[in-house]
Amino acid sequence: MKIGYACIPLGVKYKTNRGFMIKNFTKERLYEAIQQNLLDLLKILEYNVSKGIYLFRISSDIIPFGGHKINTYDWDAEFKDILIKIGEYIKNNNIRVSMHPGQYTIINSPDNSIVENSIREIEYHTLFLDSLELDYTHKVVLHIGGVYKDKSSAMERFCKNFNLLSQSSKKRLVIENDEKNFNIDDVLDISNRISIPAVFDILHHSINPTQDNTETILKKCLETCKKEDGPMKLHYSDQSPTKQKGAHSDYVSIQNFLEFYKIASKFDCDIMLETKDKDISAIKCINTIFPVKKSVMYDEWAKYKYVVMEKNYALYKKCSSIINSETNMLEFYKTIDYALSLLLNEGAVKNTLQHVWGYFKDRANDKEFVKFHQLLSTKEYTKAKAFLKRLAEKYNEQYLLNSYYFIINT
Incomplete structure (x- = not known):
């Protein structure tokens, strides 16, 4: 089993979504953006x-305007060498990648122009994976689309328009249930009609459910996967407690994830985490499920410590002591999750800011000293934290820059 995340990591500064407005389109800008995106990929x-992460969703923005008519550039030929190099790295390290066209890629639309644009978008995603010279275990994930007042006709139209795709796109495409229009039974119906794999999204299912339990659903999804499709793909996320239904949580609750994993682990599958903190939750789940050295807990605590401190100083002290005990990774992460669930405490926030200021107090100039303490005195804590981040970058304080203190939005 592989566990992964989507598109842009938080733990490092690399990104693959460089782009520009269409009115500023030039081949020079396109070339530069593609080159930097591929190098960062x-x-x-x-x-x-x-970090032990072998499942990854590549951003659709890797090639700016990849599926747009304006982009007639033969990027797959121009960047063939680096694309093949990336593909070789993926194959040599047993990584599985995927892509997920956006919500406006709708091949079951009654509007032919939308269908035409959507097919172009799917073909772009397929071309990108093909240009890496990857087999068909590396997938393009798509939702079914709209209902348009007639669900049965909308499903028929999806199946009909699926046949307009290239053979390579047909082999790469997998379809996912959504939270509004098409539940997993609908997706399985279409999947069986056109012989492509179904992808089960647990959060969407919780909002748009069917009668079957999770294990039964996974059995049915597994039956849609052929050997050349690779392991069944699953999407996991928690509901955000503070946002509308269907909104992904800021982080994966390790306890909730393990309940799902208990069922999923009975099957040959890979799990894509869809959560705001991206690689951070993927690392948490991987470290909990697979054996790791004790040093990994120390490394993780170094990243989380100031995040915990600004929530609750007593909990920070507790964590500091439990990592030196026989506590396992699960208990460690459960404590971290509890800390993340707490509301910010003004006293703890201020105390943490002062603690982190200690890294700079002997290096900061007079202007920086005055600025920081001014922000503290006016209780502008968010600005004070942002200021400390700038100081960490200026003075190259790697311990802080490698931590989650400036990354996790608490």
Whole structure:
């Protein structure tokens, strides 16, 4: 089993979504953006492997305007060498990648122009994976689309328009249940009609459910996967407690995830986490499920410590002591999750800011000293934290920059 995340890691500064407005489109801008995106994609994959992450969703923005008529550039030929290099790295490290076209890619639309644009978008995603010279275990994930007042006709139209795709796109495409229009039974129906795999999204299912339990659903989804499709793909996320139904949580609750994992682990599957903190939750789940050295807990605590401190100082002290005990990774992460669930405490926030200021007090100039303490005195804590981040970058304080203190939005 592989566990992964989507698109842009938080733990490193690499990104693959560089772009520009269509009115500023030039081949020079396009070339530069593609080159930087591809170089960073390779770095992200290397980072992922260092963290035990072997499942990754590549951003649709990797090639700006990849599925748009304006982009007639033969990027797959121009960047063939780096694309093949990335593909070789993926294959040599047993990584599985995927892509997920956006919500406006709708091949069951009654509007032919929308269908035409959507097919172009799918073909772009397929071309990108093909250009990496990857087999068909590497997928393009798609939702069914709209109902348009007639669900049965909408499903028929999806199946009909599926046949307009290239053979490679047909082999790469997998379809996912959504939270509004098409539940997993609908997806399985279409999947069986056109012989492509179904992807089960647990959060969407909780909002748009069917009668079957999770294990029964996974059995049915598994039956849609052929050997050449690779392991069944699953999407996991928690509901955000503070946002509308269907909104992904800021982080994966390890306790909730393990309840799902208990069922999923009975099957040959890979789990894509869809959560705001991206690689951070993926690392948490991987470290909990797979055996790791005790040093990993120390490394993780170094990243989380100031996040916990600004929530509750007593809990920070507790964590500091339990990592030196026989506590396992599960108990460690359960404590971290509890800390993340707490509301910010003004006293703890201020105390943490002062603690982190200690890294700079002997290096900061007079202007920086005055600025920081001014922000503290006026209780502008968010600005004070942002100021400390700038100081960490200026003075190259790697311990802080490698931590989650400036990354996790608490």
